[in-house]
Amino acid sequence: MSEILSDAGLDQIFRDARTHSVWQDTGVSDVLLEAIYDLAKMGPTSANCSPMRVLFLRSKEAKERLRPALDAGNVDKTMAAPATAILAYDMEFYEKLPALFPHADARSWFAGKPKAIEQTAQRNGSLQGAYFIIAARALGLDCGPMSGFNRTKVDEVFFADTPWRSNFLCNLGHGDPEKLHPRSPRLDFDEACRLL
Amino acid sequence: MSEILSDAGLDQIFRDARTHSVWQDTGVSDVLLEAIYDLAKMGPTSANCSPMRVLFLRSKEAKERLRPALDAGNVDKTMAAPATAILAYDMEFYEKLPALFPHADARSWFAGKPKAIEQTAQRNGSLQGAYFIIAARALGLDCGPMSGFNRTKVDEVFFADTPWRSNFLCNLGHGDPEKLHPRSPRLDFDEACRLL
Numbered sequence: 001m002s003e004i005l006s007d008a009g010l011d012q013i014f015r016d017a018r019t020h021s022v023w024q025d026t027g028v029s030d031v032l033l034e035a036i037y038d039l040a041k042m043g044p045t046s047a048n049c050s051p052m053r054v055l056f057l058r059s060k061e062a063k064e065r066l067r068p069a070l071d072a073g074n075v076d077k078t079m080a081a082p083a084t085a086i087l088a089y090d091m092e093f094y095e096k097l098p099a100l101f102p103h104a105d106a107r108s109w110f111a112g113k114p115k116a117i118e119q120t121a122q123r124n125g126s127l128q129g130a131y132f133i134i135a136a137r138a139l140g141l142d143c144g145p146m147s148g149f150n151r152t153k154v155d156e157v158f159f160a161d162t163p164w165r166s167n168f169l170c171n172l173g174h175g176d177p178e179k180l181h182p183r184s185p186r187l188d189f190d191e192a193c194r195l196l
Numbered sequence: 197m198s199e200i201l202s203d204a205g206l207d208q209i210f211r212d213a214r215t216h217s218v219w220q221d222t223g224v225s226d227v228l229l230e231a232i233y234d235l236a237k238m239g240p241t242s243a244n245c246s247p248m249r250v251l252f253l254r255s256k257e258a259k260e261r262l263r264p265a266l267d268a269g270n271v272d273k274t275m276a277a278p279a280t281a282i283l284a285y286d287m288e289f290y291e292k293l294p295a296l297f298p299h300a301d302a303r304s305w306f307a308g309k310p311k312a313i314e315q316t317a318q319r320n321g322s323l324q325g326a327y328f329i330i331a332a333r334a335l336g337l338d339c340g341p342m343s344g345f346n347r348t349k350v351d352e353v354f355f356a357d358t359p360w361r362s363n364f365l366c367n368l369g370h371g372d373p374e375k376l377h378p379r380s381p382r383l384d385f386d387e388a389c390r391l392l
Contacts, residue, residue: 002208005334009205012198014238014331034385041382042210043326046343046364048380054389062392096387100380123343123363126319130239130326135210138201147242147319167319168242184244184296186237189230191292193250196258 013137018183020142020175021077028058028082028141028172036135036172043131045124047109048100051093052128053164055086065157066169071148074169081144081171086154087132089125091117092163125167136172144171209333214379216338216371217273224254224278224337224368232331232368239327241320243305244296247289248324249360251282261353262365267344270365277340277367282350283328285321287313288359321363332368340367 011017033056041050057063063079066086070078078084090096094110094117110117133143146169154166200206207213229252237246253259259275262282266274274280286292290306290313306313329339342365350362 002333002336002338004336005205005208006202009201010235010334012201013209013334014235014327017238019240030391033391034389037385037389039206039210041388042213044215044329044339044341046341048382050383050388052388056389056391059392096383100383102380120343122318123322126322127326127329130323131210131330133240133323134327134330137198138206138209140198140200142198143240145240145242147316184298186244187246187292187296189233192237192246192248193230193233193252195226195229195252196255 013134017137018142018175018180020144020171020180022176022179023077023080023082023171024174024176026082026174032139032141033083033172035139036132036141039135039138040128040131043128045127046120047097047106049093049097049106049120049124050100050128051089051121051125052132053088053090054132055088055158057084057086058082066154069150069153069157074146074148077144078146078169078171082173083171085132085170085172086158087125087129087167087170088159088164089121089167090163091121091165093121121165122167129167133170141172142175144175145169146171209330213333214338214371214376216340216367216376218372218375219273219276219278219367220370220372222278222370228335228337229279229368231335232328232337235331235334236324236327239324241323242316243293243302245289245293245302245316245320246296246324247285247317247321248328249284249286250328251284251354253280253282254278262350265346265349265353270342270344273340274342274365274367278369279367281328281366281368282354283321283325283363283366284355284360285317285363286359287317287361289317317361318363325363329366337368338371340371341365342367
């Protein structure tokens with residue numbers, strides 16, 4: 001039976017972790033980006049469908065291609081971040097199911113069924129996006145996840161002629177803790193949960 | 197700057213954690229269920245919108261109400277699990293935004309905009325569902341998340357006349373490691389990620 005994670009560990013991935021907008025001038029290595037994915041990929045998805053795809057933008061040139069798609073309030077922090085991940089999902093994820101879920105003909109549950117494809121890609125791509133955020137924090141990075149951008153524009157610029165579709169963005173780096181605002185409140189257990 | 201989580205911690209929440217279907221005969225206390233939520237609620241959502249709602253089924257009677265909505269392959273394991281969480285989202289989540297995001301009139305971004313409501317509830321409710329899974333694992337529990345059920349039926353049985361909508365289910369307890377199948381493969385970094 002597993003023990004409870006250390007208090008320091010719980011603080012790092014949940015209790016003290018914050019969304020950052022101001023970044024220290026430290027880089028993020030490709031090895032670390034790969035390590036985030038290699039943890040996040042282990043999280044569960046339905047039928048192991050694993051629809052998340054990630055495009056990491058590190059170069060100034062790549063960031064400039066993203067700029068016109070960003071909401072005004074997200075431009076400066078994204079341009080300054082050491083790396084920005086476009087968390088996407090693959091609308092043809094089911095083509096990998098013969099390898100990912102070999103015990104059944106899981107491909108047939110999705111091929112030609114656009115509604116099942118979309119729901120499964122969105123739900124599981126978002127689950128994996130959250131594993132990605134927690135994995136980055138577990139590896140000592142700070143995250144700045146964002147939904148404020150033009151999805152159609154991002155897909156046109158980065159995913160034309162591919163089945164990848166953008167879900168959300170996440171800046172990655174080491175944030176400046178001095179620049180954080182006070183944390184916003186959360187809903188109490190009694191406001192969000194019921195016991196039967 | 198944060199350090200990297202211990203190897204034991206990374207194993208517990210990602211690398212060694214598995215989806216369980218066979219449960220040990222140990223209960224899960226209400227205190228522990230509350231502790232899962234209290235960690236998961238800290239994870240980031242867009243504009244702190246926090247749409248996830250959770251209905252915990254612990255009693256035999258509550259489980260029996262769920263039974264007819266389950267896919268055949270999910271019945272036995274769900275009936276045997278110490279607790280089953282219905283991970284849902286609130287289609288009126290924006291009514292909490294004046295408290296959760298007081299710096300702006302964020303309620304007006306959603307009220308009367310069904311498409312924005314649905315996309316935001318689904319994406320962020322799924323992110324929070326993943327935080328929930330990782331939080332349960334961090335607290336020493338095993339999870340059995342499931343998409344194989346009739347969403348309409350679950351909403352009729354448990355959420356009639358409420359704005360809550362089911363997203364996925366998650367059995368909770370202490371799994372029997374002897375009964376696990378070998379782990380299915382994952383996509384390599386080069387199959388799922390690109391660097392620009």
